[in-house]
Amino acid sequence: MKNYLGAFVVLAAFSQWANADVTNGDFEYWTSGSPDGWTTIDAGIDVSQTTSAVYSGASAASVRVTTGTQASTDLRQTVAVSAGQTYHFSVWVRHTEGHVAARLYVDNYLDYSNHTLTGQWQQLSYSYTASSSGTIEVGLRFYDQSGFDGSEVVYVDAFGPAGSSGGGSSSSSSSSSSGGSGSGGSSGGGSYYQSASGLSGYTLKTALHNIIQGHTARAYGELWDFYAANDLDYYYENDGSILDIYAERPSGSDSYNYTPINDQCGNYSGEGDCYNREHSFPRAWFGGAIAPMNTDVHHIFATDGYVNAMRSSYPFGEVASISVISSNGSKLGSGQSSQGYTGTVFEPIDEFKGDLARAYFYMATRYQDVIAGWENNSSYGDAMLDGSSNRVFESWAVQLLIDWHNSDPVSAWEIDRNNAAYYFQGNRNPFIDHPEYVESIWGQ
Structure with a gap:
């Protein structure tokens, strides 16, 4: 067994049920060279602020292990937990020389990082x-590997959700991102929405637009990294495969499963061959591969490539007569006359209707300043869009989205994914954090 080199305690916990408090979890605040809120820094480990190797926000922690003496290498913070509550822990680490492995600790020793992945961020996570x-102890423990010379740096940053809601699941995922974006540290409450407090109607919508606009546009290829770290099934089969909203069977075994990265x-x-990047709000509707809409992860999901193509850029709706159906029951066909649109529509399963409705309300709000001009980009987009910047959607579409939003409440996965998106690109979906905003804006 390799020598134990140290413990560096890190934590972030966001969930539908509980939120363990962590002080300065994003390492943005330092006093006299030490990170605020971290209570035990031993002599055998050097911790300093860095702005050159950052996953999210403006700074990260640079951890240099200089001794193999276990008793002098800890950086700790103790967190309180409540019986029966689920906490989603995650941390991003970046190796430099590749001769130290990080091991996640959450009240027990868990998965190791891949120390051979140098110069790129990877995520360790646990539910x-x-x-x-x-109270419990949480953190990272470092183990030397072949070639360790007695001094090596590991960067640590961006505590966010692991994408799991059941207890006892652990994962390590890599990301080729050289640095994240966003300001870090908000879980959807507090000051983030302060400027929208007390508002309603389209005034509220405009205030939310001003809050969430200006996010950092990521590269299209970085969506794969986001999926590999965050769109994982720790909610249904709990197997860590890609969570595909067009293939997932909530009450049974999926017909097929995708391994992150390998099955891109x-x-x-045919169905089951690979997973793709599904623009739930089709990019033809906003004019093509145009930034930042084309890489905005709040509306782009990992889905089966074949079903993605089947959906095409048709609007969402309730199907009356089925033309094609996927393995999990997602349908393509003519729309129901009762909904007010009888053209071809795509209907996901009930489990994800609310997710997609909230993605659409996000798009209507985030792109409020330009969305009025999208109506004529696509005949299918025209079916849902009304050419306005306030209501945005045709009457039938507004009612459909509200119905889907109400019938399928916010899930643990949405909460986790929203937190991860915040670290990834620097903004949030307000309608996941505050579902009541939908009624306040569109329910009048």
Whole structure:
């Protein structure tokens, strides 16, 4: 067994049920060279602020291990947990020389990082369910590998959700991102929405637009990295495969599963061949591969490539007569006359209707300043868009989206994904954080 080199305690916890408090979890605040809120820094480990190797926000922690003496290499913070509550822990690490492995610790020793991945960020994550109320230790422990010379740096940053809601799941995922974006540290409450407090109607919508606009546009290829770290099934089968909203069977085994990264499309000839990047708000509607809409992860999901193509750029709706159906029951066909649109529509399964409705309300708000001009980009887009910047959607579409939003409440995965998106590109979906905003804006 390799020598134990140290423990560096890190934590972030965002969930539908509980939020363990962490002081200065994003390492943005430092006093006299030490990170605020971290209570135990031993002599054998040097911790300093860096602005050159950052996953999110303006700074990160540079951790240099200089000794193999276990008793002098800890950086700790203790967090309180409540019995029966689930906490989603995650941290991003970046190796430099590749001779130290980081191991996640959440009340126990868990997965190791891949120390051979140098110069890129990778995520360690774990979903922990507390068996009793009290406090636990959480963090990272570093183990030397072949070639360790007694001094090596590992960068640590961006505590966000792991994409899991059940207890006892652990994962390590890599990202080729050289640095993240966003200001870090908000879980959707507090000061983030302060300027929207007390508002309603389209005045509220404009205030939300001003809050969430200006996010950092990521590269299109970085969406794969986001999926590999965050769009993982720790909610249904709990197997860590890609969570595909067009293939997931919430109450049974999926017909097929995708391994992150390895099963990216690629060519496909049928369902189950590979997963793709599905613009739930089709990019033809906003004019093509145009930034930042084309890489805005709040509306782009990992889905089966074949079903993605089947959906094409048709509007969402309730299907009356089925033309094609996917393995999990997602349907393409003519729309129901009762909904007010009988053209071809695509209907996802009930489990994800609310997710997609909230993605659409996000798009209507984030791109309020330009969306009025999108109506004529596509005949299918024209079916849902009304050419305005306030209501945005045709009457039938507004009612459909509100119905889907109400019938399928915000899920643990949406909360986790929203937090991860905040670290990834620097803004949030207000309608996940505050579902009541939908009624306040469109329910009048």
